[in-house]
Amino acid sequence: MRRLAILVALLAASPALADSNRPAAPLAYSQLPDAKQEAQAKALMETLRCLVCQGQSIADSDAEMAGDMRALVRERIAKGEQPAAIRSYLVQRYGDYVTYDPPLSWVTAPLWIAPLLLLAIGLLLARRLFRKGGA
Amino acid sequence: MKRLLIWAPLALFALVFALVAGGLIKPADRKIHSAMVGKPVPALAMKPLLATKPGIDSAALKGKPRLLNVFASWCIPCIAEAPQLLKLKQAGVEIDAIAIRDTPEAVQAFLARNGDPYARIGDDPTGKAQIALGSSGVPETFLIDDQGRIIDQHIGDIRADDIPAILAKLEAAK
Numbered sequence: 073m074r075r076l077a078i079l080v081a082l083l084a085a086s087p088a089l090a091d092s093n094r095p096a097a098p099l100a101y102s103q104l105p106d107a108k109q110e111a112q113a114k115a116l117m118e119t120l121r122c123l124v125c126q127g128q129s130i131a132d133s134d135a136e137m138a139g140d141m142r143a144l145v146r147e148r149i150a151k152g153e154q155p156a157a158i159r160s161y162l163v164q165r166y167g168d169y170v171t172y173d174p175p176l177s178w179v180t181a182p183l184w185i186a187p188l189l190l191l192a193i194g195l196l197l198a199r200r201l202f203r204k205g206g207a
Numbered sequence: 208m209k210r211l212l213i214w215a216p217l218a219l220f221a222l223v224f225a226l227v228a229g230g231l232i233k234p235a236d237r238k239i240h241s242a243m244v245g246k247p248v249p250a251l252a253m254k255p256l257l258a259t260k261p262g263i264d265s266a267a268l269k270g271k272p273r274l275l276n277v278f279a280s281w282c283i284p285c286i287a288e289a290p291q292l293l294k295l296k297q298a299g300v301e302i303d304a305i306a307i308r309d310t311p312e313a314v315q316a317f318l319a320r321n322g323d324p325y326a327r328i329g330d331d332p333t334g335k336a337q338i339a340l341g342s343s344g345v346p347e348t349f350l351i352d353d354q355g356r357i358i359d360q361h362i363g364d365i366r367a368d369d370i371p372a373i374l375a376k377l378e379a380a381k
Contacts, residue, residue, distance in 0.1 A: 091281060092279060092307070092308035093281065094308045094310065097332075097333035097334070123239050123343035123344075124344065126237075137334060137343065140333050140335070140337070140338065141334075144335065163242070164242060164341075165241065165243055165338065165341035166241070167239075167240070167242045
């Protein structure tokens with residue numbers, strides 16, 4: 073009897089979900105009526121990081137927080153705010169981590185400079201080798 | 208030159224080895240720290256979630272150091288954190304809360320079951336206040352000084368061994 077009760081309890085158990093049971097924000101899953109504004113919002117959402125999933129943009133993610141962030145982006149775009157201003161609002165809160173389009177700073181500079189540097193070294197090497205071959 | 212160059216592969220190996228060993232000994236910090244730490248609490252005006260407690264107006268979060276706890280009734284680590292918050296309340300800390308995407312009924316039940324450490328609870332139905340604070344999950348706790356400036360952010364649930372440090376930081380913020 074006791075075993076049966078435990079079995080029934082196990083079968084009836086539901087997983088503990090770490091999600092709220094509230095509906096998503098109004099603009100999380102619905103587009104703006106103005107197609108131009110929606111395109112602007114979409115372009116911005118694709119370059120903002122979902123902070124819960126970390127590898128996805130908020131446009132791609134189904135996490136609740138990504139929904140909240142999409143709603144925030146769409147609301148602000150609908151009010152006429154510039155995408156750059158919305159991006160900087162989020163960067164002020166989460167740092168450059170939140171944007172997939174990081175600004176040039178001394179931390180990100182190697183990303184741009186390293187390829188140029190490597191190319192220069194390659195050219196130098198090639199020149200030396202070709203000169204040897206010629207001689 | 209050539210004699211020196213012979214050591215280059217070994218040096219390269221040592222470099223890579225140090226990099227990998229460093230990553231193993233001290234794994235990267237994957238937490239997302241709020242960039243609002245050190246700045247004043249952003250302007251927030253949240254309606255009360257419960258009829259029995261006031262909501263949150265950021266202009267009123269001044270006068271003495273306090274905690275601002277970002278929580279939710281649907282958040283499981285928040286249950287583990289509840290007794291620690293009660294201990295902090297007993298130590299005389301004022302704790303305000305932001306309830307993320309929550310309902311009054313669910314929060315009422317959560318507080319009845321896990322204890323109620325909160326002086327105020329603001330309703331944040333769509334995560335706007337959470338984003339304004341630079342918080343990226345629940346639970347998170349912001350330490351605020353008497354001027355209304357955010358001095359620290361505790362990410363994840365507060366454990367028993369975190370309490371002395373939190374109390375010390377709040378004491379220093381007076």
